[in-house]
Amino acid sequence: MKILSRPKTPVGFIVIISVVLAALFALFYISRAGAADETATRDGRLVTFHDRGAQRVIVTKSDTVQAAAREAGISFDKNDIVEPGLDEKLVATDYTVNIYRARPVIVTDGMVRQKIMTAGQTPEKIASDAGITLHDEDKTSVQPVRDVVEEGAGVELLIARATSFTLVLYGEKTTVYTQKKTVGEMLSEKKITIAEDDTVSVKKSDPLTEGMIVEIWRNGKQTITEEQDIAFETEKIQDADREIGFKEVKTPGVKGKKSVSYEVEMKNGKEVARKEIQSVVTTQPKKQVEIVGVKMKSFGGSCNDWMTAAGITDLANASYLIGKESGCNPYSVNKSSGACGVGQALPCSKTGCEMGDGACQTAWMNSYVLGRYGSWASAANHHRQKGWY
Known part of the structure; x- marks a missing residue:
């Protein structure tokens, strides 16, 4: 009697294969879960507020900075500066909002000193908030308050006025201003x-x-x-x-x-x-x-959709001519001539269409081709011979 024996599979090999498969399944479900979590997290706009050294992040469906700040529990003083502004429309997915809080600033303009509340970060903005007009030749400096006990903590804007003559x-x-000390120095500065x-x-x-x-x-x-x-x-x-x-x-x-x-x-x-x-x-x-704005506006539809909507039946010749002219790119602009759109109209404005509106541009091109050549076949043949239509 002939006995047949089957080769045995090593137990260790089976264990290794099982571990690998389990790891792959685990990675798959983790990635699915991560994607789901991210989708849930990003179901809104991510807005990061920077306020006096602190950072606050929220996900919101609010449509303005002010509404998002209200949702985050952030309030403002009338003198605070918010960038972007409170009325800024939220259209992107991520925003960073910087809040500059108003603080006391002493403004020294010659013999006149005044204390104001301002969020201005530049000498020009601080002076403007104080109702002071600066000339280009005036010099300014911002420094810590010299007498904290007398005037409290804060900063001081010093204005060194230019000589008016x-x-x-x-x-x-003409009334002219300068920081120069002599007439000769002034003439050199003014290039006279x-x-x-x-x-x-x-x-x-x-x-x-x-x-x-x-x-x-x-x-x-x-x-x-x-x-x-x-x-x-x-x-x-x-x-x-x-x-x-x-x-x-x-x-x-x-x-x-x-x-x-x-x-x-x-x-x-x-x-x-x-x-x-x-x-x-x-x-x-x-x-x-x-x-x-530099984001391209999407009007939808494909090149075939635009040709069909324009009533073009000779799709072969139309596809050839459109492909040669613009590649059916409704944003195409010829750098040398300025011709633009699907049909490379020159001037671009004569189509009456918006940039990116392929349906409108294709309809204009169809009207132009039929009006000038009588058919798409004639226009395509002219292009094959001359290189233009």
Whole structure:
């Protein structure tokens, strides 16, 4: 009799396989549970408040910073500063809110001292809250209060005013400010060049005093002086949570001023030549800060959906032409020409469609193709021959 024997599987091998499978199942369920927990946790917006060195985090469905703060049990004084502002709409998933609490600040402006409550963090903001106007040439410093016993804890803003004087530059009278001590130093600071045929009413070595009048005249040729605006710069801060087209001015810009003097040649009572001889900035421009959205707005639908909605039946030639022009990208913009959208319209504005609205752009392109070529086949053949339509 022939006896058949089956190879035995080692017990240790079975144990190892069982442990590995158990670990894999455990990892699977843990990851599922973690994902579920995260989904539950993120069922709202994560808002982190920073307030006097403390941090408070909440998950909320509130639609404004003020509502979220109320939910977190945070109250404010009328002088507190909150960034972003209390009326800021919550559109993103995560926010960090900084709270600057008002505190007592002593403002010393020459012989005038006053105590105010302000959350301002910069000398300009503190001075503004105190009702004080600063000039570009004024110097400021913020330091701890010198006499804590007398005035209490806090900080002090010291303002060192610039000297104010009157500058008469070729007949144009302007009030000017400077920290310089002499007339010569002031002329160098203001980049005023004294030509050989110019006359200065005072010596360059004379000390510059409050209310002083400094006159500069040109002998011989006629001169005129004009006050001109200086354009302000614009800083754009991109917000990925706002859609394209959104714009909000966070800090309005302010135009500067400059006094420009020209040497003018007159003939028969008419100006025949003009040459700039001096330019003095009297007020520096203040840059404008804007928040602009960069999030692409979704209008939905596919390229085939847009063609069908536009009533296009020749899908083969339409797909060819659209693919060549834009790849059916409703946000496509030609960097050299400015043509844009699905049909690369030029100018972009003639479609009357929003950027990203593929259905509208495709309908416009269909109207254009049929109006100019009579059919999509003719337009596609023209493109194959010329490289454009």
